[in-house]
Amino acid sequence: MSPTASASSPTVFARRAVFPFTAIVGQEEMKLALLLNVIDPKIGGVMIMGDRGTGKSTTIRALADLLPEIEVVADDPFNSHPSDSDLMSDEIKQRLEQGESLPLAKRKVQMVDLPLGATEDRVCGTIDIEKALAEGVKAFEPGLLAKANRGILYVDEVNLLDDHLVDVLLDSAASGWNTVEREGISIRHPARFVLVGSGNPEEGELRPQLLDRFGMHAEIRTVKDPALRVEIVEQRSTFDQEPALFLEKHEPQQVELQQRLVDAQTRxxxxxxxxxxxxxxxxxxxxxxxxxxxxxxxxxxxxxxxxxxxxxxxxxxxxxxxxxxxxxxxxxxxxxxxxxxxxxxxxxxxxxxxxxxxxxxxxxxxxxxxxxxx
The missing domain is CATH 1.10.8.80 (Magnesium chelatase subunit I, C-Terminal domain)
Known part of the structure; x- marks a missing residue:
């Protein structure tokens, strides 16, 4: 499935219209860092620092929309890969070992927004102790890290997030797993995602120990060239007025870039x-x-x-x-x-x-x- 849809598929546009990645003007540092992390998530994520209103969120959403669909186990909350053991939950591994036939589905790459006020339980997930004790099962309510597995986790204003939560995110991003422990019960699940943080340096910096753990650091500035600013405004206005036509116009470039990313991951x-x-x-x-x-x-x-x-x-x-x-x-x-x-x-x-x-x-x-x- 192509990253955008043609004009003959109006239902797609009615559901969602995302500004195309290939139409974003400038900010080459940020775009390059994001593309390289998609090709190799082990780079360790991107920290994007820059002025307000410079297209950080728009670019990251555009990247998620650009990526091809992934194959997942249909009834698994962790987006488990059907054959790669490093990207599947322990439960799916057990079902495979028992010879069970797994239902498969295609799904768009998830881009999960982490809200500033999120608690650790919301991020990591929670264990229902009462149900575990009463029914003898590990009752786990997945969090945002589960949803972000094999996708992109975006933290806007990461420099305002609690240091402890940033530590949790970085640990999961580095290890590829999230572990939740409570009252002697331990549950873990895959959490392999591209971590993208953004912020405005005027609102404070991350501690050096945390900043060092982001693989790459892109700095973006407000465009000063008047002609380029006009081009950016016109692009956005055209998209807002006629999203279907705008997406159709950029579909060939989107498809080409998507294929380049797929080929690069293989190569x-x-x-x-x-x-x-x-x-x-x-x-x-x-x-x-x-x-x-x-x-x-x-x-x-x-x-x-x-x-x-x-x-x-x-x-x-x-x-x-x-x-x-x-x-x-x-x-x-x-x-x-x-x-x-x-x-x-x-x-x-x-x-x-x-x-x-x-x-x-x-x-x-x-x-x-x-x-x-x-």
Missing amino acids: LKTVAIDYDLRVKISQVCSELDVDGLRGDLVINRAAKALAAFEGRTEVTVDDIRRVVVLCLRHRLRKDPLESIDSGYKVEKVFGQVFGLAEDTSTQTNGAGQRIGMR
Whole structure:
């Protein structure tokens, strides 16, 4: 099924009309980071910081709508994969082992919005102790993490969310599982999702320990160019007035991008990165005094995902250049007296290590040229 529908399918538009991803103007950093995390969710999610009204929520909803349908076990609340044991609940595994024939269904990729006031029970799910004791069954009420399995979990204003809840989300995103324990009863289920957080830096920053655990960090700014602002306003106005025609116009690009993502996910396992490049990646992290090894891991994964997205099986220096700022800018130790932008520092050290000090064009421009959408 294509990500959008043709004009001959009015029922789809009556049910839902989502602004198409390929029609979004600018914000190349954010779009590239999101696409790479869809190709390889192990990158660890995206933190998007920027001004209000810059299209953060619109872009994330557009991405979820772009993705192809997934096959799930029809009667399972966790969107379990019918054959991949890493993406299925323990109950489904048991049913498979017993030789049961599972009912299958196709479902759109879920985008779950996490409200700021959500409790831990709402996020993780709850165990009905009374029912468990009375009937001898594990009565579990799934939470938002269950719904988000194999989908996208979006937290707007993540910098205002309780630190403990952010920790829970990051733990689940990293391990791919959510465990709920109460009164000696323990239930776990798969929770493999792309975690996307957004916020306005004026309203406060995340603690460095939490920020470091997001795979990538995209910064977006309000567009200053008047002509580009007019184009954005006109695009939105046209969509609001005639959503069916607007979606039909962009359907070919949507289908093409969707297929590129599917092909990239398949190709990812075959992508290799030369040993010398891996050494230089670690040298960049070392010279920037990045704590831990998350930076090294994420750059390697993001560069491979980018190569896969562009149809290649070998990572190039240019692939690394285009993801290195996204992967490292939020991992640098901040000196309150320093006025140098963290992205510029990363680019400068990258250029020195890779011998490209005179050829460090901005990462955003590089991303924009390669995505090939606008």
